[in-house]
Amino acid sequence: MQFRATRLSILRMHVGPPRNANSPDRGLTPLWVLGAVIYGLLVWGLWYAAHSSSIAHSLHGHLIGPFFAFALILGVLWAFG
Numbered sequence: 001m002q003f004r005a006t007r008l009s010i011l012r013m014h015v016g017p018p019r020n021a022n023s024p025d026r027g028l029t030p031l032w033v034l035g036a037v038i039y040g041l042l043v044w045g046l047w048y049a050a051h052s053s054s055i056a057h058s059l060h061g062h063l064i065g066p067f068f069a070f071a072l073i074l075g076v077l078w079a080f081g
Contacts, residue, residue, distance in 0.1 A: 039078050043071050 047067060050056055056063045 035078070039075065043074070046070075 050063060050067060059066070
């Protein structure tokens with residue numbers, strides 16, 4: 001079985017003019033602040049729910065390590081997902 005090689009045209013992205021490193025466009029935008037606030041509320045809600053249920057009791061008080069690991073994983077997924 002042979003596959004015929006075709007030449008595909010590569011589409012170029014329109015990037016726009018370059019910006020300076022201290023450009024105000026790179027600062028915190030209201031959307032980033034909103035995302036951080038929602039993430040903080042979500043993590044706080046999960047902490048509250050973990051202490052309200054029997055999870056904290058079943059881990060014998062060792063909740064901070066697993067919760068911190070979960071918050072880090074959730075943070076990566078939240079930022080890049």
